[in-house]
Amino acid sequence: MPSFVSYLIHTLFPPSVRLPDILLIDVGLVFGIIGIVVFLTKTGRWGSLWRDWLTTVDHKKIAVMYLIAALLMLFRGGVDALMIRAQLAAPGAHFMPASQYDEVFTTHGTIMIFFMAMPFIFALFNAVVPLMIGARDVAFPRLNAMSYWLFAMGAALFNVSFIIGGSPNAGWTAYPPYTGLAYNPGPGENYYFLALLIAGLGTTMTGINFLVTTIRMRAPGMTLMKMPMFVWSTMVTSALILFAFPPLTVALAMSLFDRLFGSSFFTLAHGGMPMMYVNLFWLFGHPEVYILVIPLFGVFSEVVATYSRKALFGYPLMVVSILAIMFLSYGTWVHHFFTMGAGPGVNAFFGLSTMLIAIPTGVKIFNWIFTMWGGRIQMTTAMLYQLAFIPTFVIGGATGVLLAVVPADYQFHNSYFLIAHFHNVIIGGTVFGLLSALYYWWPKMFGMKLNERQGRWAFWLFFIGFWVTFTPQYFLGLKGMTRRIYTYPAGFGWHQLNVISTVGALIMGAAFVVLVYNIVWSLRFGERDLTGDPWDGRTLEWALPSPVPEYNFARIPVVHERDAWWAMKQRGQSLAGSLRAEDVHDVEMPKNTPIPFLIGVSFFVMGFGMTFKWWPIAIIGFIGVILCLLFSGFDYDDHHHLKADVIRNTEASLGRLQG
Amino acid sequence: MSEHGNTALTIKEAYEQDNDKGLKFLRPHFAEEKFPAVQIAGYIGSLVLTFAAYFLVMNHVLPPAALLAIILALAVFQAGLQLGVFMHLKESRGLAWQLIPLYLVFLIALGMVGMSIWIMLFKSGVS
Numbered sequence A: 001m002p003s004f005v006s007y008l009i010h011t012l013f014p015p016s017v018r019l020p021d022i023l024l025i026d027v028g029l030v031f032g033i034i035g036i037v038v039f040l041t042k043t044g045r046w047g048s049l050w051r052d053w054l055t056t057v058d059h060k061k062i063a064v065m066y067l068i069a070a071l072l073m074l075f076r077g078g079v080d081a082l083m084i085r086a087q088l089a090a091p092g093a094h095f096m097p098a099s100q101y102d103e104v105f106t107t108h109g110t111i112m113i114f115f116m117a118m119p120f121i122f123a124l125f126n127a128v129v130p131l132m133i134g135a136r137d138v139a140f141p142r143l144n145a146m147s148y149w150l151f152a153m154g155a156a157l158f159n160v161s162f163i164i165g166g167s168p169n170a171g172w173t174a175y176p177p178y179t180g181l182a183y184n185p186g187p188g189e190n191y192y193f194l195a196l197l198i199a200g201l202g203t204t205m206t207g208i209n210f211l212v213t214t215i216r217m218r219a220p221g222m223t224l225m226k227m228p229m230f231v232w233s234t235m236v237t238s239a240l241i242l243f244a245f246p247p248l249t250v251a252l253a254m255s256l257f258d259r260l261f262g263s264s265f266f267t268l269a270h271g272g273m274p275m276m277y278v279n280l281f282w283l284f285g286h287p288e289v290y291i292l293v294i295p296l297f298g299v300f301s302e303v304v305a306t307y308s309r310k311a312l313f314g315y316p317l318m319v320v321s322i323l324a325i326m327f328l329s330y331g332t333w334v335h336h337f338f339t340m341g342a343g344p345g346v347n348a349f350f351g352l353s354t355m356l357i358a359i360p361t362g363v364k365i366f367n368w369i370f371t372m373w374g375g376r377i378q379m380t381t382a383m384l385y386q387l388a389f390i391p392t393f394v395i396g397g398a399t400g401v402l403l404a405v406v407p408a409d410y411q412f413h414n415s416y417f418l419i420a421h422f423h424n425v426i427i428g429g430t431v432f433g434l435l436s437a438l439y440y441w442w443p444k445m446f447g448m449k450l451n452e453r454q455g456r457w458a459f460w461l462f463f464i465g466f467w468v469t470f471t472p473q474y475f476l477g478l479k480g481m482t483r484r485i486y487t488y489p490a491g492f493g494w495h496q497l498n499v500i501s502t503v504g505a506l507i508m509g510a511a512f513v514v515l516v517y518n519i520v521w522s523l524r525f526g527e528r529d530l531t532g533d534p535w536d537g538r539t540l541e542w543a544l545p546s547p548v549p550e551y552n553f554a555r556i557p558v559v560h561e562r563d564a565w566w567a568m569k570q571r572g573q574s575l576a577g578s579l580r581a582e583d584v585h586d587v588e589m590p591k592n593t594p595i596p597f598l599i600g601v602s603f604f605v606m607g608f609g610m611t612f613k614w615w616p617i618a619i620i621g622f623i624g625v626i627l628c629l630l631f632s633g634f635d636y637d638d639h640h641h642l643k644a645d646v647i648r649n650t651e652a653s654l655g656r657l658q659g
Numbered sequence B: 001m002s003e004h005g006n007t008a009l010t011i012k013e014a015y016e017q018d019n020d021k022g023l024k025f026l027r028p029h030f031a032e033e034k035f036p037a038v039q040i041a042g043y044i045g046s047l048v049l050t051f052a053a054y055f056l057v058m059n060h061v062l063p064p065a066a067l068l069a070i071i072l073a074l075a076v077f078q079a080g081l082q083l084g085v086f087m088h089l090k091e092s093r094g095l096a097w098q099l100i101p102l103y104l105v106f107l108i109a110l111g112m113v114g115m116s117i118w119i120m121l122f123k124s125g126v127s
């Protein structure tokens, strides 16, 4: 028995997690969990946690859960970033050991892309797409909840790695042979592959769900060319997800087989082909970067039109260019491994195809500018992010074109120049877009505005911090500093630039603190949104009260033109004023179910068991998954009728019923 | 979804018919469904095809070229099987609903596979 205990301790808490800072976090976590349990019990909230959140299938609540998860992960990824910058601030620093540095940058990248940006985007999809198209929910509400719980449990699995067993350490791209069992025997990479497989399953389902939702669930009259741009971007993103995630799933599963079952798909020995992993990963990876940015193109199109009080300029061209980006983004993936040596033919082809993408992107930039042209612009926080996005993203795109020049990329590749490029597009495009959307749609999601003055503070700190952090990194790259190095000697001329970069990171850290303060302050004291239309919006979500009632639309609206709500207002109509009691009928709503949550937990158990090759635990989790699926398959009682009287009462209490 | 029969609809007609049903088209139609014999057979068939490929690879019964050809054939056959049995290829509202996505799938799949082969050929060219 003692040998069993020592085996457990040695496996779960190897020396790599017995560091003072991690032990401190362990203690904090234990107290945190105890605190939460005590709080829920004292205030008697277990029941409502279960009924209102864990078992919900309502897209609006799922959106809130995605948002909370994304903000938590932004915090975790941000702390990792600050640790990286602390380590690099001085030559020869010993802030942390090299092995821990590897774990920190791997965790930072993986969390930011898969567990921060993706769920944040899904939060937006869930919060507004059904409202924008005049629907009562997504096409498959139960699947939607399942997507969420698979994502959440994948994220949880990834996040326990650093306290139990040790974090992955092969970079967010997890190339072999770094991930090979021979070179990397700990459980870290198993965590990585399993967490991403589980979360990826959820993501694929989200893609399917929103593809079907946007194609099939639009209100009568909303033809494709009358859809808001954000809905277009949702549709295109979902299609990208549908085709991009299978190669990732295959690559991850094959790597996992190499590690768990002794196959040799990507090993160096036995005829494995490590380069094939690189090919498969970027077959996913490049579409992924567009999955990360296209939704925000949609956000910016909504934000710029609303705050310029003008219709989006060149809507048809916007649609064409977004579709062009979708197709082109499947044909550029080799630009991530030009240096693999596939030969001049291959490299020239993919260099050119990469540069081509800049054209439709440029079209969109011009259209946003022309939308603002001559408009009456309101300088809200959301609009500030929009204005910051344009130059930031243009510079990021321009350095991308530089990277696409193949001979030059042999110099730039895997240097800090590359790091600066992709942060330029990912922060300038994705993060600025997400924050813009947060300020824009917050009243719709929560019923109050975020304080604008605090918002402007957070904005300027983010914006300045961003440029202070990443401008020096371009020059560091040109001076030969490579990515993923743990330390550097004095005398290379890298020191000053690194110090500036670290200062910038601290400014961004301050911005995050202000953002959180802004959110907490506004939840308590923020200006209530009583009209449901605080920005004088253009699309249908602003026709509804904030926060939106469970059934969304008491009566499904009929759409006649683009910017449907704006047009209604121009004609002096509203959804509220015209609603008569006899117009309201019973509506069919999906019913809450514990299955998605339970299937997520089962996947977590299975993933945890597989990580440590504890097969009995893995099998228990697997059986849980099968039972959930079976139960769900024979559960015919999956919807309920919301009575017309209930809807009438709700609408009347909101002052939206005539007579 | 058999209520729509086999009448071929254009995308627009199919859309108009189904629109404004709220969530109604999600309502299960179990009464109309028979025992899913086809699906179960398709499932077992898929497993058999997978294990056949696995067996061939693990036991080295064939020379490499023939092996590659056979597992490729098994894969294509399985893809067809799954499209037919699980992707409701025959239960269409109209041809247009099926063909456009299908063309897209072929375009992207062939593009990915074809270009990957092109890219990975360098192994033979470069030492």
Ligand code: HEM
Residues within 6 Å of the ligand: A173, A289, A290, A292, A293, A335, A336, A337, A354, A355, A357, A358, A361, A396, A397, A398, A399, A400, A401, A402, A403, A404, A409, A412, A413, A414, A418, A421, A422, A425, A426, A429, A430
């Ligand atoms: C005009 C548009 C763009 C061009 C021409 C471009 C070009 C490139 C090239 C050539 C590389 C590879 C550099 C190297 O490894 O040496 C690269 C890397 C990268 N790009 Fe872009 N890019 C563009 C837009 C974007 C966008 C919109 C995003 C994300 C929102 C993005 C995210 C990334 C990421 C994450 C990497 C690095 C991945 C890694 O190695 O870890 N790029 N880009």
Ligand SMILES: [Cu+2]
Residues within 6 Å of the ligand: A285, A286, A289, A332, A333, A335, A336
């Ligand atoms: Cu790329």
